[in-house]
Amino acid sequence: MKILGLHASNRTNELIEQQRPTMIANRTKNFRTGSLLFATACALLSTGCNKKESSNEIVIGEYGSLTGATATFGQSTKKGIEMAVDAINQSGGVLGKKLRIVIEDDQGKPDEAQTVVTKLINKDGVVAILGEIASSNSLAAAPVCQGSRIPMVSPGSTNPKVTAQGDYIFRVCFIDPFQGLVMAKFAANTLKLKKVAILRDIKSDYSVGLADFFKANFSKLGGTIATDISYSQGDKDFTAQLTAIKAQNPDGVFVPGYYTEVGLIARQARKLGITVPLMGGDGWDSSKLWEIGGEALNGCYYSNHYSVDDPNLILQKFVKDYKAKYGSTGDSLPDAMAALGYDAALVLADAMKRAGSSRPDSVRAALAQTKGFMGVTGNTTLDSNRNAVKPAVVLEVKVDEKGNGRNVFKETVAP
Amino acid sequence: MQTFFQQLINGLSLGSIYALVALGYTMVYGVLRLINFAHGDVYMLGAYFGYYAARILHPYRVVPWIDTLAVMVASMVACGLTALLIERLAYRPVRHASRLTMLIIAIGVSLLLESLGQIVFGADPKFFPQLIPEKTWRWHGVIFTNQEMVVILVAFILMVLLNLFVYRTRTGKAMRAVSFNLDAAKLMGINTDRIISLTFVIGSSLAAAGGVLVSINIPGIDPLMGVMTGLKAFVAAVLGGIGNIFGAVLGGLILGMAEVMVAGYGSSTYRDAIAFLILIAILLFKPAGILGKGQVEKV
Incomplete structure (x- = not known):
């Protein structure tokens, strides 16, 4: 089978060359229409603002x-x-x-x-x-x-x-400095973990922040970070990262992501023989997590804003x-x-x-x-930075073979 | 060493999917000189058709293998018909227009399928039913799952079947003739319209198979899942030498391996960037792709 020759691209260039003058003319015209539209939009918007407080x-x-x-x-x-x-x-x-x-x-x-x-x-x-x-x-x-x-x-x-x-x-x-501290304390003091790997979502401000605060606090409490690697929101295959994590033999993995990816990560981690607990933050809190992750989530923990058992x-x-x-x-x-x-x-x-x-x-x-x-x-x-100061709870995930899950209250940590 | 072999398995299972999707790109390109950008979205449709087929078939399930086969065939047929429709409505009317027109139409079809997917299927991710209960095997510490093995095995069986079809059957011969010269093929009495439609149907059903296979292994599907996979498969096809069936397979495997090795040993942040850098490097030294033959087009 043949390969596309140079022929076609030359033709494309010719086409573009021929159209250039008209394109420039169009652009000037478009610019004029554009500014007119913009002005109209501004006028409309300013009238829109006045609608406030009018009715009951x-x-x-x-x-x-x-x-x-x-x-x-x-x-x-x-x-x-x-x-x-x-x-x-x-x-x-x-x-x-x-x-x-x-x-x-x-x-x-x-x-x-x-x-x-x-x-x-x-x-x-x-x-x-x-x-x-x-x-x-x-x-x-x-x-x-x-x-x-x-x-x-x-x-x-x-x-x-x-x-x-x-x-x-x-x-x-x-906020996350507190949430990171809660999970670091839980990992170091309650679960008695020494060596934790981090798998963060590099595309999410939430995940990057929480991973950093966990890392700092866990190190301060005497733990070591086995490895700190990342994925991107929307990824579906995490086996490469998880294999690298497995090679480090950590006691736990901190995955501060959102539930869609976390569910898949849990599945793939268990498949690769990572049996240690996975931990995360409030981004895990969704019934979809149970559906996607299934039984792979048993023995995993996350910090949350409240527990229905309270x-x-x-x-x-x-x-x-x-x-x-x-x-x-x-x-x-x-x-x-x-x-x-x-x-x-x-x-x-x-x-x-x-x-x-x-x-x-x-x-x-x-x-x-x-x-x-x-x-x-x-x-x-x-507080003066407009953040709420509130206690956090740590929950354990329990899912049966049908994908029906519930969260079990583990502990509450006051700020 | 154990980690390295595990990464090889990971790369193989990712690469075989890229290869399967890349085949569709390469076939359509070989026959029509068209880069069918909607191909990645057909792969997404394949996953969704499989999802609905599995739900409909759920009460009648017998043995995991038969169920999987049924779901896959249903999805391949549905995607084949969709491709027939797309070719008839979107591509055939502009077949004699410039290549740029066709390319733009392909991009348009791609965006249309993505948006329709979000409206019809919903924009939130869906959980693909577990057709095959997961089993794992260990071999010197390297872990295989039956799901991965099914993905790799089925992908290779389909590729071998495709190869037999193209090189051993009359229709396959006609397809090759069309790819060499459309007008000459027509003069030889080949119904070129039919052959082109068939190419779309076969390429798209392979993508559908890819969609179902991926979802068996990684059970989260969403309407935009075809965007990145489609792009990577396109890269794989170019890498191997677009228009060459073996090239597509080789390109897919190389890309899958490269991605996994970069994420596993380098930085996963640069996973995609490095995969594309490899593409650029190979194309610098071998512009026609690894297995592609650089041909001067006769004027």
Whole structure:
């Protein structure tokens, strides 16, 4: 069979040469039309902004990954937020107005997150924004919120850089320096591990941050890091990295990734004969993890924001309501993202009530004053860096041969 | 040493998938001089057709091997029909236009399949049912699974069958004739339209087989899984010498090995980068690919 000769590429060049003059002419024309369109868009956008505070409802935006590789994060948060908004509206709303939530899907992609948040602010005229879970997506959208002076409350992004984007960015969860410490302590003191390998997702701000904090803390506690290697979100074959890890013979492997990849990693690790525990962070928290990883996940541990086994009354009521509302859809137990979504919406509503206004700047000031708010995931107090200081729990994963999983509470660590 | 042999197995199982997908690129290129960019997405469709076939067949399951074969055949037939449709609707109308037009259409079809996949199948990853219960074997500390062995074995059986078809049958001969000279083949009484359609069907059913085989081994499928695999398989086809069936197999295996060795011994961050660097290096010294013959096209 033959090979494509030089002939074709010459012809292509000729074609391009012939078209060049018209292309230039078109470009000038396009530029003119483009600037006209841009001006119109600006005009439209500025009128869009004036829609705020007009009717007897307060519009809040939410962006999340309703589809994509981290889809259960977005879906769970959405359920939690909707439950909170329903509860608030049933008890009379905020400042005599009903809350209305506008939800956008960012497909779990940072650039999409930026686009949909811009749309929420400019087109829907929201006064505040809830979202995201994945830190890379929150980091992409935070500058938009900060630039438009719209407060953003992230339910579950744990990377420290998220709230460092500006004074309008808040979160209702702990941050990774703490989560890394919790898992390092658990590995060194509870599991008595000496030598741990790290397998991090190089494409995710969350995973890279958490791996670094784990590494620093575990070394400080006297452990050694056998090897520190990486994969990229979206990879499916991890056998090369896992074979390299196996050669180092570690007592445990720290995999601070998201559930889709972690499930496959667990499967492939067990297949290659790695029997030591795998450990991770709150990015594991999804029922999809059990489905993808199956029995390979038995004897693995991760840190999380809350455990459904906690006897706390507020939490147990939330679990009961959640079951009643979503149990029929096969989603009987709320995961941490649902609980954090619920809390994030309540913290925001509470700030509006205390501010006595839904103006973004007043809400921002009130949010910064949040102190001792009792929610599902515990007592929320925001520090001067707009991060919540909260305890973390460590959970053990147990999955049966049918892929039905549950998390068993191991210990709780206070900050 | 044990680690090295384990990495060889890992590379072989990854490489045989690239090889299987690369065959489709190479066949279509050989016959039409078209780089069918939608091929990677046909591979994705293959995985999804397999997923649905496995779910439909679930109540009637007999023996793992027969189930797997049934799912694979169902997916190959479905993908073959899809390819027939794509060729008829998208490629045939522009067959006599410039090559650039066809290439752009191929990219368009690729994007269309990806977007349709996200709408129809949903953008979140799905779990592919375990058709073959996993068993592992050890040999001097090197671990094999039955799933990996099935992947490698089936891939090679399909490649041998393809080779027999192209070099030992009348239709295969016609296919080679079309690849040498379309007009001359037509003058010799070959129904070239049929041969070209057949090429698409065969290439796409191989990609479908690849999709099902990968999903047996790595059970997470999503609508964008074909993007990177398609690109890598294309690289494999070029590496081996595009238009050459053995070249595609060799290219696939080299690329799979290179990736695994880079990730296992070097830095996994540069896994893809180094794989592509190898491609550039080989093409610098052997522009026609490893097994490709540099031919001067007669004018």
